[in-house]
Amino acid sequence: MRDAVGVGILGFGTIGTGVAKVLLRNREVIARRLGFPLQLVRIADLDTRRDRGVDLEDIRFDDDAAGLISDPRVDIVIELIGGYDAARRMILDAIAKGKHVVTANKALLALHGEEIFGAAAKKGVDVAFEASVGGGIPILRSLREGLAANHIDSLYGILNGTTNYVLTEMEQTGEPFEAVLKRAQDLGYAEADPTFDVDGIDAAHKLTLLVAMAFGAQLTYKDIPTEGIRNVAPVDIEFAEEFGYRIKLLGIAKSHTDPAGKPRIEARVHPTMVPADHLLSKVDGAMNAVAVRGDAVGTTLHYGAGAGELPTASAVVGDLMEIAREIQRGQAGRVAPLSYMPEELHAVDLVPLGELRARTYLRFTALDRPGVLSHITGALGQAGIGIESVLQKGRGLASESVPVLVLTHPAAEADVRAAIDEIDRLPDVTGPTRLIRIEEELSQ
Amino acid sequence: MRDAVGVGILGFGTIGTGVAKVLLRNREVIARRLGFPLQLVRIADLDTRRDRGVDLEDIRFDDDAAGLISDPRVDIVIELIGGYDAARRMILDAIAKGKHVVTANKALLALHGEEIFGAAAKKGVDVAFEASVGGGIPILRSLREGLAANHIDSLYGILNGTTNYVLTEMEQTGEPFEAVLKRAQDLGYAEADPTFDVDGIDAAHKLTLLVAMAFGAQLTYKDIPTEGIRNVAPVDIEFAEEFGYRIKLLGIAKSHTDPAGKPRIEARVHPTMVPADHLLSKVDGAMNAVAVRGDAVGTTLHYGAGAGELPTASAVVGDLMEIAREIQRGQAGRVAPLSYMPEELHAVDLVPLGELRARTYLRFTALDRPGVLSHITGALGQAGIGIESVLQKGRGLASESVPVLVLTHPAAEADVRAAIDEIDRLPDVTGPTRLIRIEEELSQ
Numbered sequence: 001m002r003d004a005v006g007v008g009i010l011g012f013g014t015i016g017t018g019v020a021k022v023l024l025r026n027r028e029v030i031a032r033r034l035g036f037p038l039q040l041v042r043i044a045d046l047d048t049r050r051d052r053g054v055d056l057e058d059i060r061f062d063d064d065a066a067g068l069i070s071d072p073r074v075d076i077v078i079e080l081i082g083g084y085d086a087a088r089r090m091i092l093d094a095i096a097k098g099k100h101v102v103t104a105n106k107a108l109l110a111l112h113g114e115e116i117f118g119a120a121a122k123k124g125v126d127v128a129f130e131a132s133v134g135g136g137i138p139i140l141r142s143l144r145e146g147l148a149a150n151h152i153d154s155l156y157g158i159l160n161g162t163t164n165y166v167l168t169e170m171e172q173t174g175e176p177f178e179a180v181l182k183r184a185q186d187l188g189y190a191e192a193d194p195t196f197d198v199d200g201i202d203a204a205h206k207l208t209l210l211v212a213m214a215f216g217a218q219l220t221y222k223d224i225p226t227e228g229i230r231n232v233a234p235v236d237i238e239f240a241e242e243f244g245y246r247i248k249l250l251g252i253a254k255s256h257t258d259p260a261g262k263p264r265i266e267a268r269v270h271p272t273m274v275p276a277d278h279l280l281s282k283v284d285g286a287m288n289a290v291a292v293r294g295d296a297v298g299t300t301l302h303y304g305a306g307a308g309e310l311p312t313a314s315a316v317v318g319d320l321m322e323i324a325r326e327i328q329r330g331q332a333g334r335v336a337p338l339s340y341m342p343e344e345l346h347a348v349d350l351v352p353l354g355e356l357r358a359r360t361y362l363r364f365t366a367l368d369r370p371g372v373l374s375h376i377t378g379a380l381g382q383a384g385i386g387i388e389s390v391l392q393k394g395r396g397l398a399s400e401s402v403p404v405l406v407l408t409h410p411a412a413e414a415d416v417r418a419a420i421d422e423i424d425r426l427p428d429v430t431g432p433t434r435l436i437r438i439e440e441e442l443s444q
Numbered sequence: 445m446r447d448a449v450g451v452g453i454l455g456f457g458t459i460g461t462g463v464a465k466v467l468l469r470n471r472e473v474i475a476r477r478l479g480f481p482l483q484l485v486r487i488a489d490l491d492t493r494r495d496r497g498v499d500l501e502d503i504r505f506d507d508d509a510a511g512l513i514s515d516p517r518v519d520i521v522i523e524l525i526g527g528y529d530a531a532r533r534m535i536l537d538a539i540a541k542g543k544h545v546v547t548a549n550k551a552l553l554a555l556h557g558e559e560i561f562g563a564a565a566k567k568g569v570d571v572a573f574e575a576s577v578g579g580g581i582p583i584l585r586s587l588r589e590g591l592a593a594n595h596i597d598s599l600y601g602i603l604n605g606t607t608n609y610v611l612t613e614m615e616q617t618g619e620p621f622e623a624v625l626k627r628a629q630d631l632g633y634a635e636a637d638p639t640f641d642v643d644g645i646d647a648a649h650k651l652t653l654l655v656a657m658a659f660g661a662q663l664t665y666k667d668i669p670t671e672g673i674r675n676v677a678p679v680d681i682e683f684a685e686e687f688g689y690r691i692k693l694l695g696i697a698k699s700h701t702d703p704a705g706k707p708r709i710e711a712r713v714h715p716t717m718v719p720a721d722h723l724l725s726k727v728d729g730a731m732n733a734v735a736v737r738g739d740a741v742g743t744t745l746h747y748g749a750g751a752g753e754l755p756t757a758s759a760v761v762g763d764l765m766e767i768a769r770e771i772q773r774g775q776a777g778r779v780a781p782l783s784y785m786p787e788e789l790h791a792v793d794l795v796p797l798g799e800l801r802a803r804t805y806l807r808f809t810a811l812d813r814p815g816v817l818s819h820i821t822g823a824l825g826q827a828g829i830g831i832e833s834v835l836q837k838g839r840g841l842a843s844e845s846v847p848v849l850v851l852t853h854p855a856a857e858a859d860v861r862a863a864i865d866e867i868d869r870l871p872d873v874t875g876p877t878r879l880i881r882i883e884e885e886l887s888q
Contacts, residue, residue: 022593022740032660033592130590136741138590145589146574146582148477149466149761216476279747282726289745296466297580297748297758301733303723304744314741317593 004039005324006073010065010090011080012045015104015131017052018313019078023320024055030321038317038324044068069094076323078316079103088112091127095119100327102319104131104312107196110205110221113212114345126326128319133206134159134288136311137304138318143213143292150294152214154254156442159206159269161286161306162190162197163229163249167271168284171237171246177230189286199228200249200269207251207269210290215255217265218345225353227270231434235393236363239405240436243389245273246281247436256351266351273361273438279303280442291442354414359388359438362416364404364423365431368392372428376404379426383419385411401430410440448483449768450517454509454534455524456489459548459575461496462757463522467764468499474765482761482768488512513538520767522760523547532556535571539563544771546763548575548756551640554649554665557656558789570770572763577650578603578732580755581748582762587657587736594738596658598698600886603650603713605730605750606634606641607673607693611715612728615681615690621674633730643672644693644713651695651713654734659699661709662789669797671714675878679837680715680807683849684880687833689717690725691880700795710795717805717882723747724886735886798858803832803882806860808848808867809875812836816872820848823870827863829855845874854884 007023009016023030023040031037043056044065069077069090077094079101081087087108092115094101101120103109109116109129120127130140134157143152158164162184169180181198184190196202204221211217229249240247254266274281279301283289288306293299305311366372377387386409393403408416420433451467453460467474467484475481487500488509513521513534521538523545525531531552536559538545545564547553553560553573564571574584578601587596602608606628613624625642628634640646648665655661673693684691698710718725723745727733732750737743749755810816821831830853837847852860864877 018740026593026595026739029595030593136591136738137744138586141590142582142586145766146585146762147580147758148765149470149474149758151470151473279723279726282723294580294758295470296462296754296761298752298755300581300746300748302744302746305742308742310740311742314591314593314738317740318590321592322589 004037005327006039006041006075007078007320008042008044008068008071008074008076009040009078009080010044010068011082012043012047012052012061013080014309015312015316016043016045016078016080017054018309019080019316020052020054022310022313022317030317034321034325036324036328038320041073042068042071065090066093069097069099074099075327076100076102076320078320079105082107084108084111088116091116092119095123095125095127098123098125100126100323102128102316102323104129104316106132106202106205106209110208113209114218126323128323129209130319131312131315133209134290134302135304135306135308136314137288137290137302137306138315139290139302140209140213142300142302143210147292147294147297147300150296152255153293153295154252154441155210155214155290155292156280156439157207157210157251157290158248158280158283158288159203159251159290159306160197160249161288162194163200163203164283164288165189165286166198167229167232167247167249170232170234174234176234177232198230200226203249203251203269207253207267210251211253211265211267212345214253214292215265215348216345217348219267223267223350225268225270229271232271233363233434235403235405236361236434236436239361239391240273243407244276245438246276247271248274248280248283250274250280250439252439258349262349264349264351266356268353271436273436274442278442354412354417356413356437357410358413358440359410360408360413360416361436361438362406362408362420363434364406364429365401365433366404367428367430368400368402369428373404375426375428376406376423379423380406380408380419383415385409385415385419448481449771450483450485450519451522451764452486452488452512452515452518452520453484453522453524454488454512455526456487456491456496456505457524458753459756459760460487460489460522460524461498462753463524463760464496464498466754466757466761474761478765478769480768480772482764485517486512486515509534510537513541513543518543519771520544520546520764522764523549526551528552528555532560535560536563539567539569539571542567542569544570544767546572546760546767548573548760550576550646550649550653554652557653558662570767572767573653574763575756575759577653578734578746579748579750579752580758581732581734581746581750582759583734583746584653584657586744586746587654591736591738591741591744594740596699597737597739598696598885599654599658599734599736600724600883601651601654601695601734602692602724602727602732603647603695603734603750604641604644604693605732606638607644607647608727608732609633609730610642611673611676611691611693614676614678618678620678621676642674644670647693647695647713651697651711654695655697655709655711656789658697658736659709659792660789661792663711667711667794669712669714673715676715677807677878679847679849680805680878680880683805683835684717687851688720689882690720691715692718692724692727694718694883696883702793706793708793708795710800712797715880717880718886722886798856798861800857800881801854802857802884803854804852804857804860805880805882806850806852806864807878808850808873809845809877810848811872811874812844812846813872817848819870819872820850820867823867824850824852824863827859829853829859829863
């Protein structure tokens with residue numbers, strides 16, 4: 001057997017602990033598959049006291065991140081600190097010292113990817129990040145290699161476990177968002193500050209990386225129109241069920257060409273009505289899945305745990321193994337560019353949301369008075385928006401607001417938005433109208 | 445851009461046509477991702493007359509397979525002839541001439557894999573075969589790379605599209621196997637001689653390759669206990685539905701350790717009752733899917749088209765791209781060993797079917813006479829097999845046979861088999877008893 005490749009972990013939290021466990025527990029099978037061992041030589045974390053339940057014999061564990069990065073025994077630095085500033089600095093420092101990097105930090109890559117991958121390419125080292133999208137699901141690798149012969153037409157991902165858990169619970173209990181979120185927080189399934197998850201930001205981070213991988217498109221997550229699940233109400237879920245849909249928070253990206261033949265990308269994150277018979281609508285609880293449509297392969301679906309100590313560690317260690325193999329072959333530095341090497345990322349225009357054309361679900365909030373329905377449907381009709389179904393839920397006093405649910409025929413979103421603006425100004429309409437897009441292509 | 449890597453196709457049938465289409469149609473995106481073009485320089489097939497709808501300009505097309513293999517412009521030979529003898533000879537010939545090989549020929553690899561991979565390793569060339577399992581689904585690559593950090597605990601695959609199509613149709617129409625098969629043949633979804641598909645042999649071929657990849661286990665498909673779907677009756681499907689299952693033809697493999705600590709493998713292909721809420725049971729029609737459980741990642745599922753011109757071509761061209769990249773780096777010869785290189789395949793003991801322990805569905809065929817049920821249940825009781833449910837379907841004349849359906853508590857299959865042998869000798873039992881295994885682990 002050849003010499004070991006040395007590994008250091010920056011950040012000994014949940015994922016770091018999982019990585020250490022997998023490296024130690026599966027040491028033999030990893031060495032057998034590689035032909036040499038992966039050796040965990042060092043761990044750095046500010047908290048050096050807490051017992052993580054990992055046998056640290058022969059592993060140096062202290063709070064000296066800079067020392068770990070400089071340690072000549074460390075060939076690959078695993079960044080699991082999270083966040084922006086410190087993580088970015090340490091990754092750039094590791095790259096500058098010629099170390100390869102494995103990270104699960106989608107937030108960082110979705111904002112500073114260009115800088116980090118640029119530095120790595122210049123220095124000839126790898127930055128691998130399979131764990132940053134879909135946890136243990138080998139989805140980035142599948143896009144980079146298994147599906148590499150395809151033009152990717154579209155991808156649809158349930159990319160955030162917390163929101164999928166909350167939506168699944170809302171469906172099963174009929175309870176409103178706030179109550180389910182509170183319980184998820186009590187159970188540790190949602191963070192104390194759930195913003196990144198429930199507002200779709202985490203999903204947008206991941207979609208940024210998927211779009212780079214699938215289309216070579218250079219975006220930051222700030223470019224992606226993003227809406228979370230805070231406004232999804234039990235009545236929306238009931239309506240969806242009645243009409244053969246389930247509501248999922250999807251990251252969606254599609255490849256387009258504008259009339260002049262120039263490539264454009266559609267990319268967005270929002271609650272979506274998915275046909276109930278589509279596999280994506282059967283992905284429950286905290287699980288993730290990505291459906292990819294390629295021009296040759298058709299639709300593939302990649303499903304698994306999107307987060308958690310060991311699933312995420314599975315992806316991190318998979319990346320370690322790939323880089324270590326390349327190091328032993330004297331070929332490292334080509335493993336995991338943000339796009340296919342040597343294809344470079346390029347700027348692309350995004351399709352504005354107003355140009356989307358789809359059936360749309362609208363929930364109006366209006367006083368339960370005679371004539372209200374005709375005002376709403378009249379405004380839609382004047383905007384040229386056909387109505388497929390209308391459902392007025394509940395009957396209260398004339399002074400109470402009730403939801404009016406409308407399913408439109410396919411229409412341009414700009415037209416729908418214009419009609420909503422007008423309807424929201426009607427005197428009988430008492431709250432902002434909610435819109436949930438229906439993803440019709442998924443029914444094919 | 446660097447020089448092109450040259451490709452030759454042996455066998456210009458459905459898949460060969462698909463490969464040519466993908467190479468030509470996606471020429472630009474492939475070249476951009478690789479940094480150099482893949483050039484289709486030659487095609488050989490006995491039938492040189494039929495128009496495949498592919499623009500063959502600049503591509504030599506004749507019936508000279510030996511010439512193609514020897515052509516110095518051909519770096520990678522794609523074997524798409526199928527079958528055993530000629531394909532084996534040509535692959536070995538190509539290897540001997542230092543050519544890399546891509547094949548979709550699971551039948552050949554599941555029987556002669558050892559010889560072929562041995563010859564390739566000796567010569568230092570690659571034999572890649574992603575297309576041989578799961579069509580366009582990058583499942584072998586995921587096992588080899590994305591999930592490489594895991595001990596694989598189990599895998600469950602819907603590996604044959606024809607049988608999944610037939611079972612789905614039987615469910616939806618209530619028609620018997622023969623009628624549905626006949627229609628599938630008329631529609632071109634099943635071969636004129638459907639033996640390989642409906643008797644589970646094709647699934648066993650694929651399971652052989654999955655087991656090699658996941659466990660490093662050296663088997664041929666003949667080692668794998670295999671049962672097809674010919675004996676699945678509409679009444680079985682009805683019963684399954686009533687009890688919350690769907691019947692799927694699964695290839696199943698699990699990793700075990702015998703009491704002395706020696707590794708053993710469970711591998712089998714048969715109709716299986718799958719819990720109706722499991723994703724595998726939602727895989728309909730001709731689609732394939734493989735669920736993999738790893739010790740770190742938990743369960744992942746990989747879904748897509750398991751056959752067809754373009755999906756299979758997607759996998760073939762993905763392999764071509766991987767080998768071509770290695771050729772350009774001067775590193776070819778390590779891409780696609782049957783197992784992880786340099787781990788070698790090793791012989792393993794198979795767990796005998798008699799040792800399986802599971803809830804089991806039994807369909808007895810008996811005359812509808814008083815006492816029959818008590819004879820059957822009595823024999824089961826004497827063998828120590830607990831009964832969860834009994835259903836006697838239909839009521840005919842005393843001289844007519846009716847199905848008696850039994851769901852057992854978990855029991856060792858050897859005991860169940862012994863009881864069946866005894867029951868099948870009862871005078872009132874008029875036909876062979878059918879057994880369908882229930883895969884309980886899938887409900888977790």
